[in-house]
Amino acid sequence: MLGTAQLKTLLIDELPRMRRFAYSLTGNKPDADDLVQSLVEKLLRKGIKKDIPAVPWFLKVCKNLWIDEARASQSRLKLAQSSAQEPTITKELGPENDQMAQILKAMEQLGDEQRQLVGLVIVEGFSYAEAAHTLDIPVGTVMSRVARARTKLAQLLAEH
Amino acid sequence: MLSEQDHQLISASLDGELAPEQEMAFKHRLLQEPALNKQYQAIKAMGQDLKNTFADIASTPVPQSLSSLLEDDIQVENEQKATQNNQWRFLALAASVAAIGLLSFFGLQNTSDNQVSIALTKALNTQPAMQVMQLDSNNQFIVLQSFRHNDGRVCREYQISDTNNQSHAIACKKNQQWQLEVTQSSVVAEQAHHVTASGEEVKTIEQYLKGAVKGEFLTSDDEMVQIKRNWQ
Structure with a gap:
C-alpha cells in the first residue's frame, strides 16, 4: 500500500482534477466539494495499492461514490414526496454566467454514463482506453457514447 | 444532415483517437465539406466551453473541511508551485530574448x-x-x-x-x-x-x-x- 504521506501528496496534486470531475458529475459546486470530501476521506481510510494507476482509481471511486449518493438522494426524495412535504432544495448553484448555466443545464439532460464520459474524456482528456478502463466498459462503447453526448449537448445548447 | 459515423469521426478526431491515415482523410474532408467543417468547429468550441465551465470550480476556495484533511501538505505544495512559477518566468524571458533573432x-x-x-x-x-x-x-x-x-x-x-x-x-x-x-x-x-x-x-x-x-x-x-x- 502507498504510504499516507505519499497518498496525500498525490491527492493534493490531483485535487483540482478531482474537483473538476466531481463538478461535471454533480452540476453544482457545493455538491462537488462534498463529493470530493467523501472521496478523500475514503481514500485516506482505505488506502491505495502501489501498483494501481492512481488518477483513474481516484476518479473511479469518485464516480462510484456519486452513484451511491445519487441513489440515496433519490430515496430521500421519494420519502419526502410520500410524506407530502415540499422538498426544500436550497443548494447554491455555481454558474457565473449564462453560458455556464446553459452548459450545466444541458449536462443535466445527459444520462449518467454520458456525463461520466464527458467529464473523463472531454474535460479531463482521458484517452478512450483510459476511460474504458475507468468505467469498465468497452473502448467502442466509449467512442460511440462520447460522440452521442457531444451531439446531444450541441443540439441542446443550440436550442437556447 | 450528418450521419452518426460523421459525428463519431468528429468526436474521435477531437480526442486524438483516429489513426494517422484516418486523421489525414478526415482533415481533407473537412476542407471539402463545409457542413462537416461547421459542425467540427462548433463541437470543438463546445469542448472548450465545457472545460472552462468545470474549471471554474477552481475559483471557489477549497472548503475548510476538505483542506484540513490535507492542510500541512497543501502549504508545502503551494510553496513548491511558487518556486516552479518563478522558474517558468525565467524560461519564458530567456525564450523571448532568443526569439529576437528569429x-x-x-x-x-x-x-x-x-x-x-x-x-x-x-x-x-x-x-x-x-x-x-x-x-x-x-x-x-x-x-x-x-x-x-x-x-x-x-x-x-x-x-x-x-x-x-x-x-x-x-x-x-x-x-x-x-x-x-x-x-x-x-x-x-x-x-x-x-x-x-x-x-x-x-x-x-x-x-x-x-x-x-x-x-x-x-x-x-x-x-x-x-x-x-x-x-x-
Whole structure:
C-alpha cells in the first residue's frame, strides 16, 4: 500500500482534477466539494495499492461514490414526496454566467454514463482506453457514447 | 444532415483517437465539406466551453473541511508551485530574448515577398488547426494538422493558396525557426471555392508523414499548449 504521506501528496496534486470531475458529475459546486470530501476521506481510510494507476482509481471511486449518493438522494426524495412535504432544495448553484448555466443545464439532460464520459474524456482528456478502463466498459462503447453526448449537448445548447 | 459515423469521426478526431491515415482523410474532408467543417468547429468550441465551465470550480476556495484533511501538505505544495512559477518566468524571458533573432524561412518556399514570410512564421506559431486565415490580401492559410516528428521536433502540415495556386507543405520547428521539410505546389481548379489538394500532392505529403510521424498527431489541446509555448 502507498504510504499516507505519499497518498496525500498525490491527492493534493490531483485535487483540482478531482474537483473538476466531481463538478461535471454533480452540476453544482457545493455538491462537488462534498463529493470530493467523501472521496478523500475514503481514500485516506482505505488506502491505495502501489501498483494501481492512481488518477483513474481516484476518479473511479469518485464516480462510484456519486452513484451511491445519487441513489440515496433519490430515496430521500421519494420519502419526502410520500410524506407530502415540499422538498426544500436550497443548494447554491455555481454558474457565473449564462453560458455556464446553459452548459450545466444541458449536462443535466445527459444520462449518467454520458456525463461520466464527458467529464473523463472531454474535460479531463482521458484517452478512450483510459476511460474504458475507468468505467469498465468497452473502448467502442466509449467512442460511440462520447460522440452521442457531444451531439446531444450541441443540439441542446443550440436550442437556447 | 450528418450521419452518426460523421459525428463519431468528429468526436474521435477531437480526442486524438483516429489513426494517422484516418486523421489525414478526415482533415481533407473537412476542407471539402463545409457542413462537416461547421459542425467540427462548433463541437470543438463546445469542448472548450465545457472545460472552462468545470474549471471554474477552481475559483471557489477549497472548503475548510476538505483542506484540513490535507492542510500541512497543501502549504508545502503551494510553496513548491511558487518556486516552479518563478522558474517558468525565467524560461519564458530567456525564450523571448532568443526569439529576437528569429528569421523567416518563407524564402525557401519560392516566395519573394518578405512580408508574407514573416506573416507565415507568425501564422505557424499562433494558428490552431483547421481555421482559415488571410495571410495578406492574396494568400489564405490553413494548418491541416500538427504532429511530433520521430526526431522530437514539432511539425505542422499546412496549405497556402491564392486564387490560382496553392502550396501544400510541412514545416518543423528547430532552433526557434520553422524549417520547410516538404512542399508541393499546384494550380487550383477554377471552379474550386476553397483549398483543395491534388491526389499526387497528397501522396507525397502522406509518404513524408508515414516516415516522420511519431505515434499520434497532436490534439487540439496539445496544439494550444504548443501555441502558448511558441512551439519550443
